[in-house]
Amino acid sequence: MRLKIKTLKDLEKESGIAFRMTLPTGLWRVFKPVIDHNRCIKCGICEIYCPDYAVYKGKEHFVEVDYDYCKGCGVCANECPVKCIDMVRETFV
Amino acid sequence: MAVTKVLDGNEAAAQGVKLSRVEVIAAYPITPQTELANRLARFVAEGEIKAKYVTVESEHASMSVCAGASAAGARAFTASASQGIVYMEEVIWMVPGMRLPVVMCIANRSIAFPGALKATHSDSLLQRDNGWIQLYCENSQEVLDTCIQAYRIAEDKRVYLPVIFAQDGYVVTANAMPVEIPDQEAVDKFLPPYKHDFVNLDPDMPREPEEGPVDEIETESRYLMDIAMENAKKVIREVDEEYGKMFGRKYGGLVEEYRCDGAEGVLITMGSITGTAREVVDSMRSRGKNIGLVKLKAFRPFPTEEIRKIAEQVGAIGFVDRNFSHGSAGGGIGCIETARALYNYKYRPPLLGFIAGIGGRDVTPAHLEYMADKVLNAAKTGTVEQEVEWVQLRR
Amino acid sequence: MLATEQIEDMRKLLPSGHGCCPGCQGPVATKMILRTLGRRVILFGSGGCGDFTPKTVPYFGLHFSGVGTGATGILAALEMKDRKDVTVISLAGDGATGDIGFGKLAAIAERNDNMIHFCYDNEAYMNTGIQKSGLTPFGAWTTTTPAGKTTRKKDVPMALAAMKIPYVATVTVAYRGDFQNKVKKASGIQGFKYIHVLEPCPTGWRVSPEKSVEVLRLAVQSHMWNLYEIENGVFKLTMKPKEVPVKEYFKIQGRFRHLKEEDMQRIQKFVDEDWARLKEWDGKSVWVGTPWRATA
Numbered sequence: 001m002r003l004k005i006k007t008l009k010d011l012e013k014e015s016g017i018a019f020r021m022t023l024p025t026g027l028w029r030v031f032k033p034v035i036d037h038n039r040c041i042k043c044g045i046c047e048i049y050c051p052d053y054a055v056y057k058g059k060e061h062f063v064e065v066d067y068d069y070c071k072g073c074g075v076c077a078n079e080c081p082v083k084c085i086d087m088v089r090e091t092f093v
Numbered sequence: 094m095a096v097t098k099v100l101d102g103n104e105a106a107a108q109g110v111k112l113s114r115v116e117v118i119a120a121y122p123i124t125p126q127t128e129l130a131n132r133l134a135r136f137v138a139e140g141e142i143k144a145k146y147v148t149v150e151s152e153h154a155s156m157s158v159c160a161g162a163s164a165a166g167a168r169a170f171t172a173s174a175s176q177g178i179v180y181m182e183e184v185i186w187m188v189p190g191m192r193l194p195v196v197m198c199i200a201n202r203s204i205a206f207p208g209a210l211k212a213t214h215s216d217s218l219l220q221r222d223n224g225w226i227q228l229y230c231e232n233s234q235e236v237l238d239t240c241i242q243a244y245r246i247a248e249d250k251r252v253y254l255p256v257i258f259a260q261d262g263y264v265v266t267a268n269a270m271p272v273e274i275p276d277q278e279a280v281d282k283f284l285p286p287y288k289h290d291f292v293n294l295d296p297d298m299p300r301e302p303e304e305g306p307v308d309e310i311e312t313e314s315r316y317l318m319d320i321a322m323e324n325a326k327k328v329i330r331e332v333d334e335e336y337g338k339m340f341g342r343k344y345g346g347l348v349e350e351y352r353c354d355g356a357e358g359v360l361i362t363m364g365s366i367t368g369t370a371r372e373v374v375d376s377m378r379s380r381g382k383n384i385g386l387v388k389l390k391a392f393r394p395f396p397t398e399e400i401r402k403i404a405e406q407v408g409a410i411g412f413v414d415r416n417f418s419h420g421s422a423g424g425g426i427g428c429i430e431t432a433r434a435l436y437n438y439k440y441r442p443p444l445l446g447f448i449a450g451i452g453g454r455d456v457t458p459a460h461l462e463y464m465a466d467k468v469l470n471a472a473k474t475g476t477v478e479q480e481v482e483w484v485q486l487r488r
Numbered sequence: 489m490l491a492t493e494q495i496e497d498m499r500k501l502l503p504s505g506h507g508c509c510p511g512c513q514g515p516v517a518t519k520m521i522l523r524t525l526g527r528r529v530i531l532f533g534s535g536g537c538g539d540f541t542p543k544t545v546p547y548f549g550l551h552f553s554g555v556g557t558g559a560t561g562i563l564a565a566l567e568m569k570d571r572k573d574v575t576v577i578s579l580a581g582d583g584a585t586g587d588i589g590f591g592k593l594a595a596i597a598e599r600n601d602n603m604i605h606f607c608y609d610n611e612a613y614m615n616t617g618i619q620k621s622g623l624t625p626f627g628a629w630t631t632t633t634p635a636g637k638t639t640r641k642k643d644v645p646m647a648l649a650a651m652k653i654p655y656v657a658t659v660t661v662a663y664r665g666d667f668q669n670k671v672k673k674a675s676g677i678q679g680f681k682y683i684h685v686l687e688p689c690p691t692g693w694r695v696s697p698e699k700s701v702e703v704l705r706l707a708v709q710s711h712m713w714n715l716y717e718i719e720n721g722v723f724k725l726t727m728k729p730k731e732v733p734v735k736e737y738f739k740i741q742g743r744f745r746h747l748k749e750e751d752m753q754r755i756q757k758f759v760d761e762d763w764a765r766l767k768e769w770d771g772k773s774v775w776v777g778t779p780w781r782a783t784a
Contacts, residue, residue, distance in 0.1 A: 296529060
């Protein structure tokens with residue numbers, strides 16, 4: 001008996017809705033971190049303490065923020081030794 | 094070279110485990126299975142089995158250890174009975190869901206309260222919903238053979254479900270009989286090494302990140318397990334055939350019919366009661382009463398097709414249940430399952446439910462003859478006077 | 489005997505987009521552990537709320553009450569397959585480790601199975617809704633102790649140290665050098681190693697998410713949590729921080745808001761006594777007698 005069970009990937013394709021484990025957590029935040037790359041001393045502490053890997057070693061700058069997933073918790077800003085990260089009120093315009 | 098030794102059920106199971114080249118053993122001692130755990134420890138210490146014997150602190154841990162070992166690629170074995178089974182119930186449910194081919198020996202024993210140290214099938218029948226295959230053994234020889242067959246069935250690519258092989262506490266576990274122990278080389282040909290197709294905890298295997306919330310897969314997973322259980326029927330029959338060809342002993346697949354030709358009525362038994370029942374059938378046949386015997390070896394998957402074929406030929410069926418289900422629709426668990434198997438079928442002979450052997454109470458030939466007479470009576474009259482009868486009540 | 493093959497892309501290992509609360513330090517602890525231990529790791533169990541289990545390292549989880557015993561099975565299988573290059577670690581929350589699974593851990597300690605067990609201690613059953621666990625500190629608000637917990641925190645590291653396992657350590661995410669040193673030291677020891685990680689739950693501790701790491705620093709500085717290691721029975725304090733009164737620690741957490749002045753003084757007394765006792769023990773053996781173990 002040939003069995004065709006729909007896997008999650010099939011359901012995704014059919015319905016167009018993502019059944020993903022990666023939730024769009026960028027939509028959670030109220031404040032977003034903005035890094036002043038001129039004052040950044042490249043210590044990497046913000047990257048270590050981000051629970052979501054939303055602050056990561058980037059290509060253009062030493063650390064960049066992935067705004068798709070950043071939840072706006074503010075740990076990076078609080079831990080930065082030179083306080084070069086500002087938490088700015090999010091505006092969805 | 095096959096040798097014949099006098100072994101009881103526990104020792105036969107230990108020999109079966111040794112021949113199956115099990116790699117991880119974790120069994121917590123509980124009467125009536127303690128000798129099995131002890132014997133396996135001896136084998137490992139003396140080097141007869143090359144395995145890791147983990148001395149666990151509870152049955153819950155023993156099944157967890159077997160699940161972890163099986164996922165990491167080793168053949169695992171555990172054994173338990175009544176209270177231990179109920180204590181490890183949480184982990185028992187996880188193993189078929191993860192499709193891990195663990196094999197467990199249950200030495201049937203009543204579950205408290207009141208409980209007893211002797212046989213009732215409640216502890217193994219408790220697992221009838223969660224996806225474990227269940228095979229019942231009549232004597233020590235069958236225990237040894239079933240242990241080896243169990244790994245072959247569990248690790249079959251069409252199945253990948255864990256297997257329970259059950260033996261009645263004390264009646265089979267502690268009664269010795271001559272048992273032929275097959276040759277290790279022959280068993281190696283019959284049972285290839287364990288390699289799981291899709292579960293392997295190995296950092297070197299490339300893996301993709303899993304996606305999808307777990308709640309969403311429950312229905313489909315359970316459906317696929319249903320299909321695996323259906324496949325298991327075919328696999329059990331095939332394995333039994335092959336074992337019979339290689340080692341000379343067949344058990345009929347899912348059921349064994351004994352002197353059912355021309356039988357007006359049949360008794361269905363599970364486990365050690367079958368041994369006594371064979372004698373009773375012979376004796377009654379010699380006196381002209383046409384009773385037959387059906388031994389139900391596999392309770393899961395339930396042999397619906399075989400039961401239906403038997404129903405075509407006989408006038409009445411009596412199921413001897415060594416278990417109980419308080420408040421059920423009528424009778425013990427076996428009787429209810431048989432009823433469902435026959436409900437929509439065109440041949441539906443009268444079905445009598447007997448409850449006997451609870452708490453290990455000895456099912457004597459007299460009791461079996463009484464039940465057989467009731468069945469033959471029902472076959473003659475076509476009606477059932479009493480649907481469920483507790484046969485051994487002391488009045 | 490550990491192959492620290494580094495993980496090239498940590499982002500793929502612990503991808504973003506999990507459902508943990510903003511500021512939760514559980515994923516950070518897992519990051520630090522895997523950074524130190526490398527790629528050849530099999531994980532058993534899931535720490536705490538469990539949503540941050542890594543996706544590309546082999547992971548096996550049973551129900552949380554079977555703390556660590558599945559890892560024993562995995563170790564047995566690896567031994568039979570003669571694989572010596574894989575590390576097995578077990579993660580569990582404080583409820584699983586200290587309450588429901590304590591018996592299992594005690595048995596693993598007795599068997600001295602070769603794994604590291606990490607307890608992700610956020611001081612309550614957070615995932616089911618902030619209910620009290622044995623490891624909730626004295627006076628804390630939880631949904632099942634709304635007037636404040638009336639018993640002290642269960643001392644699981646010391647209990648396991650009494651069972652004479654080769655290595656016990658307490659760490660926290662805020663002191664990451666200390667954390668990584670201890671993980672590295674543990675990975676080089678044979679036998680059962682236990683590392684107890686204090687991590688905050690911003691939701692359950694009622695602390696603002698950006699102060700998640702700061703509250704841990706205050707915990708250590710106020711001696712509500714002390715960082716030590718017990719290697720082969722010898723106790724060693726690894727952090728003697730600049731000291732701060734417990735009031736500072738309680739101030740930024742909502743779960744201690746109801747504490748009155750006399751409660752805080754009582755707690756300060758406990759904490760001072762404990763710290764004095766630990767300073768006495770520093771450098772000494774805390775085992776009763778020496779363990780007789782077969783050579784590893």
